[in-house]
Amino acid sequence: MSINWTDFTPMLSSLGGILIGFAALILMLAKGRIMGMSGILSGLLIPNSSTEFLWRSVFVAGVIAGPAILINFDLINIASTPVASGLLLYVAAFCVGIGTAIGRGCTSGHGICGLSRLSARSLCAVLTFVISGIITVSILRHVL
Amino acid sequence: MLAVLSVLFSGLIFGIGLSLAGMLDPTKVTSFLNILGKWDPSLGFVMLGGIIVTTFGYFFIFKRGKPLFEKDFDLPKKQKIDNKTIIGASLFGVGWGLVGLCPGPAISALATLDPVAFVFLISMAAGVLAKKNIVK
Numbered sequence: 001m002s003i004n005w006t007d008f009t010p011m012l013s014s015l016g017g018i019l020i021g022f023a024a025l026i027l028m029l030a031k032g033r034i035m036g037m038s039g040i041l042s043g044l045l046i047p048n049s050s051t052e053f054l055w056r057s058v059f060v061a062g063v064i065a066g067p068a069i070l071i072n073f074d075l076i077n078i079a080s081t082p083v084a085s086g087l088l089l090y091v092a093a094f095c096v097g098i099g100t101a102i103g104r105g106c107t108s109g110h111g112i113c114g115l116s117r118l119s120a121r122s123l124c125a126v127l128t129f130v131i132s133g134i135i136t137v138s139i140l141r142h143v144l
Numbered sequence: 145m146l147a148v149l150s151v152l153f154s155g156l157i158f159g160i161g162l163s164l165a166g167m168l169d170p171t172k173v174t175s176f177l178n179i180l181g182k183w184d185p186s187l188g189f190v191m192l193g194g195i196i197v198t199t200f201g202y203f204f205i206f207k208r209g210k211p212l213f214e215k216d217f218d219l220p221k222k223q224k225i226d227n228k229t230i231i232g233a234s235l236f237g238v239g240w241g242l243v244g245l246c247p248g249p250a251i252s253a254l255a256t257l258d259p260v261a262f263v264f265l266i267s268m269a270a271g272v273l274a275k276k277n278i279v280k
Contacts, residue, residue: 004175004182009166013186016165017193023158024194025201030150032211032218035158037248042272055151060251062155067163068255069156076163078256083170084243085260093250093264095239097271100247102279103232104220107246108158110233111191116198117219124225125233130177132237137177140241 024113031055036109037063038100103129147213159252165190168253170244177241228279 024035033055040056047053070076084092100106103125105114110129114122166172166186175184210216240246245253245264253261 001179001181001183004184007172007175007184007186009186010189013165013189014193016161016163016167017190017195018197019157019161019164020190021161021194021197021201023154023161024198025205026150026154026157028202028211028217029205030147030154030212032214032216034219035154037246037251038272041247041251041269045269045272046276055148058148058151059155059158062152062157063159063162063248063251064254066156066159066161066255067168067252070160070163071255078163078168078253083174088242089260089263090267092239092242093245093267094271094274095235095242096245096247096250097239097268097273098275099232099234099236099239099271101232101272101275102228103230103236104228106236106248107240108248112194112198115191115195116202119220119222121223121225121229125229128230128233129237129240132234133177133241134179134237136238136241137174138180141178142180 020108020112021116024108024116027059034109034113036105036113038106039104039109042101099129150213158248159255161194162249162252167246167249168256173244173246173249174241177244 027033027035040059043052044056044060047056067076067078071078103110105122105125110119110122110125115126162168167190172184172186175182176187178184205211206217236246243264247268250261250264250268254265
């Protein structure tokens with residue numbers, strides 16, 4: 001292992017993380033909800049009431065509008081080059097969807113909110129998906 | 145109205161935070177998972193920053209007893225760690241490692257208008273719906 005110093009962005013990434021934390025606080029203070037993107041999204045796909053549908057879609061609109069504002073004012077250059085393409089892209093996205101639905105959470109829900117609530121299940125989920133991600137990347141880059 | 149605006153504001157800050165953090169860049173995300181190669185630890189700082197703010201903030205918010213615009217907090221019930229937690233998180237990790245996008249950044253990436261982001265979102269939604277029909 002060696003550190004990739006050229007791409008390392010400790011200040012910007014910490015700032016981004018702090019903002020993500022504040023976003024989670026605003027949602028909890030206002031609506032009393034966990035800011036978990038996979039949960040919010042699955043509630044949109046299978047809505048159980050119109051009020052549920054409303055706040056979830058407003059949140060999603062904000063999540064898209066945030067970076068859209070940054071891009072529009074040239075404040076940030078977002079690289080969106082996919083690591084995978086073709087069939088692999090479909091398979092990967094499907095895994096993300098079904099995996100977060102079965103495991104009931106993703107990086108935001110388990111990783112930020114769950115760990116902050118000292119949830120043992122979230123800690124288990126985070127360790128599992130980070131290790132599984134590391135194994136996947138290692139096989140892709142160092143074995144195949 | 146104020147409730148809706150708060151939710152919109154939360155989403156905006158989340159999207160901006162993800163962008164600044166570098167979470168929308170699949171190369172950066174997979175570099176974090178590439179501990180055997182040239183490792184970029186940046187994402188650890190995203191997690192750390194987020195967790196510190198949220199841990200302290202939640203403490204004070206829960207102390208209030210209730211949220212501003214709802215009768216009660218709507219928190220996940222304490223659940224045991226079961227096979228679903230492990231299987232689900234493992235599958236998610238495979239997908240995350242393959243493309244370097246998790247659900248939040250996948251939504252934010254729509255702002256780039258890159259067709260790949262739309263393909264990813266539709267396939268991800270198919271995964272969510274598949275779960276509803278397969279696992280009870």
